[in-house]
Amino acid sequence: MFPRIYKSATRLLPSSIALYSSTASSSRPSAHQLHQMSVKQLVSEAIDQNKVAIFSKSYCPYCRRAKALFAESFPDVETTVFELDERDDGSDIQAYLAELTGQRTVPNVFINKTHVGGSDAVTALHKQGGITKLLQQEA
Numbered sequence: 001m002f003p004r005i006y007k008s009a010t011r012l013l014p015s016s017i018a019l020y021s022s023t024a025s026s027s028r029p030s031a032h033q034l035h036q037m038s039v040k041q042l043v044s045e046a047i048d049q050n051k052v053a054i055f056s057k058s059y060c061p062y063c064r065r066a067k068a069l070f071a072e073s074f075p076d077v078e079t080t081v082f083e084l085d086e087r088d089d090g091s092d093i094q095a096y097l098a099e100l101t102g103q104r105t106v107p108n109v110f111i112n113k114t115h116v117g118g119s120d121a122v123t124a125l126h127k128q129g130g131i132t133k134l135l136q137q138e139a
């Protein structure tokens with residue numbers, strides 16, 4: 001029913017996201033490690049706590065297209081957008097998303113904790129009715 005593109009959507013389990021991994025050499029995290037922890041925490045909470053989370057860049061045409069699709073086709077669904085180019089930690093978030101999903105580009109879209117992908121993936125899934133189906137899942 002939902003062939004290739006739907007199968008490629010990945011359900012991310014919060015418990016599988018390690019928030020902090022340290023080398024055994026020091027018991028106290030460095031400032032860099034603390035920063036990385038807060039980036040991971042932010043991404044993990046963004047995915048877990050939002051029905052639709054879109055990691056975006058404000059000037060990106062693909063992001064605009066993805067945001068417009070949700071605004072026009074699912075106006076009643078709350079969509080949370082993180083504009084990475086407007087944040088100091090934006091490039092770290094993007095790097096962590098690449099680690100987590102294998103996708104380095106924006107937009108990077110999650111629905112009900114499931115990784116959908118970029119604008120092309122969102123559009124293709126929507127044409128198959130897959131966005132509606134994902135939105136209907138229990139949070």
Ligand SMILES: N[C@@H](CCC(=O)N[C@@H](CS)C(=O)NCC(=O)O)C(=O)O
Pocket residue numbers: 057059060061062063104105106107117118119120121
């Ligand atoms: N085919 C991708 C194209 C996405 C894309 O190329 N996004 C650009 C921004 S418009 C990107 O992420 N470039 C690398 C970057 O900004 O770091 C999609 O449908 O989402």
